Amino acid sequence: MAGFDLSAAVPTPEEHFFLEEREIVYLERIHELSKRHPVNLLVAGKQGCGKSTLVRQFAARNSRPMATFQIGILSEPGQLFGEHRLKEGETYYQKFLFPQAIQTPGCVIHLEEINRPEHPKALNMLFSVLAEDRRVWTDELGLLQVAEGVVFVATLNEGDEFIGTEMLDAALRDRFYVTLLGYLPAEIEARVLELKTGIDSADALTVVNVANQLRGNAQEPITVSTRHTLMIAELISVGASVKEAFINSLSVSKDVLESILLSLHIQLGQTGKGNGLRYRSY
Numbered sequence: 001m002a003g004f005d006l007s008a009a010v011p012t013p014e015e016h017f018f019l020e021e022r023e024i025v026y027l028e029r030i031h032e033l034s035k036r037h038p039v040n041l042l043v044a045g046k047q048g049c050g051k052s053t054l055v056r057q058f059a060a061r062n063s064r065p066m067a068t069f070q071i072g073i074l075s076e077p078g079q080l081f082g083e084h085r086l087k088e089g090e091t092y093y094q095k096f097l098f099p100q101a102i103q104t105p106g107c108v109i110h111l112e113e114i115n116r117p118e119h120p121k122a123l124n125m126l127f128s129v130l131a132e133d134r135r136v137w138t139d140e141l142g143l144l145q146v147a148e149g150v151v152f153v154a155t156l157n158e159g160d161e162f163i164g165t166e167m168l169d170a171a172l173r174d175r176f177y178v179t180l181l182g183y184l185p186a187e188i189e190a191r192v193l194e195l196k197t198g199i200d201s202a203d204a205l206t207v208v209n210v211a212n213q214l215r216g217n218a219q220e221p222i223t224v225s226t227r228h229t230l231m232i233a234e235l236i237s238v239g240a241s242v243k244e245a246f247i248n249s250l251s252v253s254k255d256v257l258e259s260i261l262l263s264l265h266i267q268l269g270q271t272g273k274g275n276g277l278r279y280r281s282y
């Protein structure tokens with residue numbers, strides 16, 4: 001990553017990102033605190049609920065550079081910092097973006113999927129930069145000190161399937177401020193779909209209502225993320241019916257879907273005769 005100017009990597013804000021008022025105030029306080037010393041923030045929530053977007057938005061709104069690192073794929077401690085490579089029979093050390101990021105004042109450092117590194121020891125060197133003295137020693141690069149104003153934001157997927165088995169190490173969690181992000185209330189999520197995909201407000205609300213029924217289904221709840229309701233709304237924006245869009249986006253049975261649509265008094269919009277199956281050459 002030599003020559004890459006990280007200080008210029010300020011993300012552009014996303015136009016239609018909604019957050020609870022008190023979360024916005026909280027993020028402003030984190031920004032404020034980081035003027036005294038580097039800060040660690042942990043954002044937990046279900047997949048597709050807006051964690052990554054929140055991190056990007058925090059950087060954008062405060063004109064901070066940002067760099068993202070996948071922690072979930074790390075298998076050894078030094079891997080974030082660089083690696084030894086071979087060129088024309090000679091080995092050399094290739095420094096990665098991470099050392100540069102921690103030395104960039106005000107940088108927002110997004111640590112993705114911090115709950116599931118491939119190897120437990122992979123977090124050891126990261127631990128040093130998150131700890132109070134904010135410095136880490138590497139044989140290749142010497143002593144690295146975290147720059148002023150740096151904010152580390154770790155995100156972790158806290159779906160039902162992870163609880164109990166993939167909990168974050170207590171000592172690591174102890175070093176973070178936390179926030180738990182949930183899905184948006186129905187009318188706000190519908191508004192997001194409308195604004196981002198251009199579908200009308202009635203369809204948007206139907207998509208969200210159906211999604212919420214699936215999320216709350218007592219027998220077998222299905223995770224329908226905001227990412228996914230957006231995908232469904234996009235299909236509708238190019239002509240799909242609500243029913244088609246759900247069937248083509250989720251592995252949900254038609255029976256379950258139809259009973260939900262019926263319970264919401266939604267016209268199924270079935271056209272044609274018989275079983276409605278029509279074929280033509282493609």
Ligand SMILES: Nc1ncnc2c1ncn2[C@@H]1O[C@H](COP(=O)(O)OP(=O)(O)O)[C@@H](O)[C@H]1O
Binds near residue numbers: 052227230
């Ligand atoms: N609160 C929200 N307001 C607007 N869009 C949202 C919100 N939450 C999620 N989205 C949209 O859903 C998609 C997935 O969000 P993302 O941040 O990648 O989720 P996560 O990192 O939690 O898996 C993005 O396109 C994002 O813009």
Ligand SMILES: [Mg+2]
Binds near residue numbers: 051052053155
């Ligand atoms: Mg994400």
